[in-house]
Amino acid sequence: MAFEQELLALLPRLRRFARGLTQHPADADDLCQAAIERALKSRDQWQAGTRLDSWMYRITRNIWIDNRRATARRGIHTDIDDGVMQIADNSHARMEASMELGDVDRAMARLPDEQREAVMLVLVEGYAYREAAEILEVPVGTLTSRLVRGREALVRELGEAA
Numbered sequence: 217m218a219f220e221q222e223l224l225a226l227l228p229r230l231r232r233f234a235r236g237l238t239q240h241p242a243d244a245d246d247l248c249q250a251a252i253e254r255a256l257k258s259r260d261q262w263q264a265g266t267r268l269d270s271w272m273y274r275i276t277r278n279i280w281i282d283n284r285r286a287t288a289r290r291g292i293h294t295d296i297d298d299g300v301m302q303i304a305d306n307s308h309a310r311m312e313a314s315m316e317l318g319d320v321d322r323a324m325a326r327l328p329d330e331q332r333e334a335v336m337l338v339l340v341e342g343y344a345y346r347e348a349a350e351i352l353e354v355p356v357g358t359l360t361s362r363l364v365r366g367r368e369a370l371v372r373e374l375g376e377a378a
Contacts, residue, residue, distance in 0.1 A: 219259060222268050223252065229341060230272055236336035237280045239325045247283070251276040273341075273351045277333065284329075323373035331366030334359055339367075 230251065234244035254275050255262070262271055324332055337348035338359075349359040 219262070219268075223255065223272070226269055226272055227252075229269065230276060233273060233336055233341060234276055234280070236324060236332060236340060237277070237329075239321065247276060247280055250279050254279065267347075270347060270351050273337070274353070277352070319374060323370050326373065327366050327369055331362050331369065334362040335366040335370070338363055 227248070231244055231248050234247040234251070235241060238244045238247055251272060255272060258275075262268065324335065327335065333352055334348065337343045337351060338345065343351070345356050345359055345363075349356045352359060354362075
C-alpha cells in the first residue's frame, strides 16, 4: 500500500488520538493537519516496513507538546464566538445524546497529560503496553503506572462503569 493510502486509512484513529490530547474538535483537526503536513515533508525519515501508525502518533504527540509549550509562553486565547456558536447550535435531543460522552470527555480532560496519553493509546486505540511506551518514549513500567493512575481517576470520576 502506498504511503499516502496508509496515511489516509490512519486518519480516523489519528483524529481520535488528537481529540483525546486536545479535548477540542477544532484543535484536534488543526493538530491532525499539522501532523500530516510534517509527515509528508518528512516522508523520507519513515522507514518502509515499520509501523506508520506509531510514527504518526509520535509526530502528533510531539507537535501537541510543542504547541502546549508555546501556549504557556504566550498565554491562552479564547474566542468568545466559539462559546456562543456552541450554545446556539445545541438542541435538546443532541444534548441528551451527548451527556454521557461529555462526562467521559470532562473526566479525561481532568487527567494529567501523561495519564491521558496512556489511556488514549492503550484503552482507546488498543495498543499493547510496549507499543504505547515506545510511542510515548517512556519505559513500560512508567506507562503502566500512568495507566493505572489514569484508570483509577476515571473510575473515581465516572463510577464503576469506567
